[in-house]
Amino acid sequence: MKKFTRKTQKLETRNKLVAAAIKLFSRNGIVSTSTESIAKAAGVSHGTLFLHFRTRDDLVFAVITRFGEHLCKAFKEHTEKNIKNLKGVLKAHLTVVEEFEDFYAHLVMELALLAPKIKSYFFIVQATVSHRMFIHAEHEMKLGKIRKIKRPLLFNTWISLLHYYLINREIFSPNQSVMSEKSKELLEHFLHLVKP
């Protein structure tokens, strides 16, 4: 039986708030979602939300941190497979982007309107993706399987492709997840582009 301590209760409430925020940010956007609606969706009072998060920005930060940590977990699982190839890293990246698709698309579209620390953290997460991509790409570049491409351009080309489809997902895939529909095609296209 689960021991219900004050600490676990606090953690559960925090998790509920983060889950409610992800859901509402995904549906309505980040900027236009109120803290009142998040508290209501989580089943707690508005005041309780601020016992867990000093400010609204702290809650947004917690949500984006959740995305970064899921991405890290996907990369960890890829690393454990011990396959040194770029394709595996990109697949892991796509899995998490698809999992957070609606939130991520809003994040990209609203980034300029968000607090500097949120924007900074987003680019730290992107830096870890770039880092991970290049470790594997560099290995394949040495083997002549991939063209020599500078690290920022390798990542920026990949992310530009994803972001274009995500931002315009309503016209690419009006009735379903754009990542579930297009990710295979985008992955194959990108891997073709980087071939020697």
Place this chain on the structure above:
Amino acid sequence: MDKNCISCGSCGMPLEKTEDFALGDTSSVYCKYCTDEQGQLLSFDTILTGTTKFYVESQGVNEEAARKMAKALLLDMPAWRVKS
């Protein structure tokens, strides 16, 4: 090691592998890049420079803009946040 990742309390980087943690100790709240060989947190300026470099090298962003982003992030992390 926990299957979930946690983020460094100094620079925010998600910690993937055991060796990413300070001294390779998964109970540490900081990453290896933010700490010295004794596991002690490096100076704010050193970490600011390292984080700036991480932005520049990974995404080719302008150095001044990268430094500004790094500062905005670090100043709000548990290690560097001014307690109010």
